[in-house]
Amino acid sequence: VTSVAIANIGELVGWADDRPVRHGAGLVLSDGVVAWVGDTADLPAADEVVDAEGRAVIPGFVDSHTHLVFAGDRAQEFTARMAGERYAAGGIRTTVAATRAAGEEELTRLATGRLAELRSQGTTTVEIKSGYGLDTDTEELLLRVASRLTPETTFLGAHVVPEGWTADAYVDLVTGEMLERCAPHARWIDVFCETGAFDADAARTVLTAGIAAGLQPRIHANQLGHGPGVQLACELGAAAADHCTYLSDADVAALADSGVVAGLLPGVEFSTRHPYPDGRRLLAAGVRIAIATDCNPGTSYTSSMPFCIALAVREMGLTPTEALHAATAGGAASLRRTDVGHLGIGARADLVILDAPSHVHLAYRPGVPLVHRVITTPHSDKL
Numbered sequence: 057v058t059s060v061a062i063a064n065i066g067e068l069v070g071w072a073d074d075r076p077v078r079h080g081a082g083l084v085l086s087d088g089v090v091a092w093v094g095d096t097a098d099l100p101a102a103d104e105v106v107d108a109e110g111r112a113v114i115p116g117f118v119d120s121h122t123h124l125v126f127a128g129d130r131a132q133e134f135t136a137r138m139a140g141e142r143y144a145a146g147g148i149r150t151t152v153a154a155t156r157a158a159g160e161e162e163l164t165r166l167a168t169g170r171l172a173e174l175r176s177q178g179t180t181t182v183e184i185k186s187g188y189g190l191d192t193d194t195e196e197l198l199l200r201v202a203s204r205l206t207p208e209t210t211f212l213g214a215h216v217v218p219e220g221w222t223a224d225a226y227v228d229l230v231t232g233e234m235l236e237r238c239a240p241h242a243r244w245i246d247v248f249c250e251t252g253a254f255d256a257d258a259a260r261t262v263l264t265a266g267i268a269a270g271l272q273p274r275i276h277a278n279q280l281g282h283g284p285g286v287q288l289a290c291e292l293g294a295a296a297a298d299h300c301t302y303l304s305d306a307d308v309a310a311l312a313d314s315g316v317v318a319g320l321l322p323g324v325e326f327s328t329r330h331p332y333p334d335g336r337r338l339l340a341a342g343v344r345i346a347i348a349t350d351c352n353p354g355t356s357y358t359s360s361m362p363f364c365i366a367l368a369v370r371e372m373g374l375t376p377t378e379a380l381h382a383a384t385a386g387g388a389a390s391l392r393r394t395d396v397g398h399l400g401i402g403a404r405a406d407l408v409i410l411d412a413p414s415h416v417h418l419a420y421r422p423g424v425p426l427v428h429r430v431i432t433t434p435h436s437d438k439l
């Protein structure tokens with residue numbers, strides 16, 4: 057089968073400029089891309105016809121921030137937090153110990169299972185970070201595993217300073233031998249710029265070294281307080297500054313001016329009981345936003361983009377349409393991709409048929425499995 061026609065789409069959310077949401081639509085996919093969009097009545101012939109029976113069709117979700125390759129879980133830490141303890145960045149070390157103890161086969165099995173979990177909930181593009189190795193061999197291993205699952209791999213050796221190291225010595229390692237070994241398996245360089253992790257100078261050193269090695273910068277910033285991470289992202293022209301929980305007016309203005317995408321990770325605020333970032337404030341200022349899961353065992357062990365959309369609508373002031381846009385086109389912008397996150401002509405044939413008449417149901421029916429069918433291109437068969 058080389059072409060598939062989807063007929064009787066109740067609501068097509070394709071983000072095309074003229075009609076971002078259209079009703080009574082039909083769509084033809086050919087050779088792994090969107091080849092035709094129009095009214096069902098005008099649908100051209102195709103090798104196979106799928107009847108959507110009035111369901112909504114949306115672009116596959118683009119999850120621009122995950123930490124899928126790890127071993128162990130931190131359910132006890134979650135329980136303690138829900139009983140009133142605060143989150144501190146050091147919990148990462150627990151996962152590092154479990155991850156170092158697991159072998160390649162086990163890590164691959166675990167990450168592949170999590171990827172299937174994401175996919176079943178409608179995600180067709182995913183970014184995966186390293187960062188639970190914190191030594192050269194393990195960081196390289198995590199990126200090798202990740203790069204078999206997605207082209208969007210991120211070297212996050214600078215996740216936290218490991219036990220027994222000074223920050224200076226560890227930054228030397230991350231920007232030296234570790235970077236040399238990891239860069240061939242990564243597209244992005246990332247750093248956790250936060251009190252308890254890396255300060256602005258260390259973060260700048262890490263990102264600058266990554267850029268020199270051919271990687272593109274993104275950052276974990278302003279999660280636990282008003283830190284310097286967002287300003288650093290804007291200074292370096294990073295693709296994304298993720299978390300953005302605590303932002304000054306100057307931070308918001310810098311994001312709007314620079315075009316750095318603000319990545320909102322509502323699963324984190326849910327799982328840490330921190331205040332949610334104000335998505336409405338960012339959109340009002342003209343900041344581009346993305347929504348991602350941050351799937352990780354410490355602070356956001358969800359693989360569900362629909363759950364994050366529902367949270368963003370309920371807690372961040374976004375409309376259901378804005379939240380879906382951030383979870384698809386916004387994620388694509390965060391990864392500097394123009395071929396995913398929308399269903400315009402020429403886009404990758406990555407889409408979700410929802411068991412619902414409208415995308416609004418993603419937030420309106422939280423926790424309900426609404427994915428009827430996921431279609432992805434042969435090119436993205438890594439997902």
Ligand SMILES: [Zn+2]
Pocket residue numbers: 121122123276350352
């Ligand atoms: Zn993260």
